[in-house]
Amino acid sequence: MEASQFHRIAKALADPRRFEVFEKIAQASDELCCGTISDCFPVSQATISHHLKELADAGLIEPRSAGQFKLFRARPEVLAGYIEELQRRARLTKSRSQSTKSVPKRRTPGGA
Template sequence: MTARPDNDQPQVAATASCCVPPRLQRLPASEAGHRARQLKALGHPVRLQILHLLAQAGDALCVCDIEAYFELKQPTISHHLRWLKEAGFLAAEVRGTYTYYRLQPEALSGLTGWLQQLTM
């Protein structure tokens, strides 16, 4: 197996039986990792339901208020909230002993814009 050059792009040899590939650019690795984390965070029904609740609330919700909508224990809800926060979809604010979560609309619109680019 031969090593790839520093740019990590596969080398395609053009032959008489092969088309010359168009000049395309791969998604930078850092952005690909970021988008993959976002999509993975959205890949669970509970996390989608949490986003839906927060979108309806229009304001921050306490983790205990979010938990009331599920038949899950607080540690499980916190696990899903952490996924969404690490993906950039939520912001958290500690008020006393409670943590309140709210949507980060710019993260959702950034992902939406990127997905729309894929259809062009």
């Protein structure tokens, strides 16, 4: 996964309401229209539309036009790729953290 997409997904999922919107779409057995999603949350439809745009830009959901309706479905393969990349980065961080513990500290001249 490219770093730019990784960061877009992280940013998209960092907003609590946007995360809830994504969960709603991901748990649906079929596509959901914007109005149906909007009815589930105590915020304006414009706010929901903004969240949907951010999720779509991150690749987490796929929008589709059907007449006058905009339908959305989750893209679980993108979320799975993000999770794999997050785990890979966590392993690298842990590995680096452990390797720095084994490196002796340098003494500074005249210091303790």
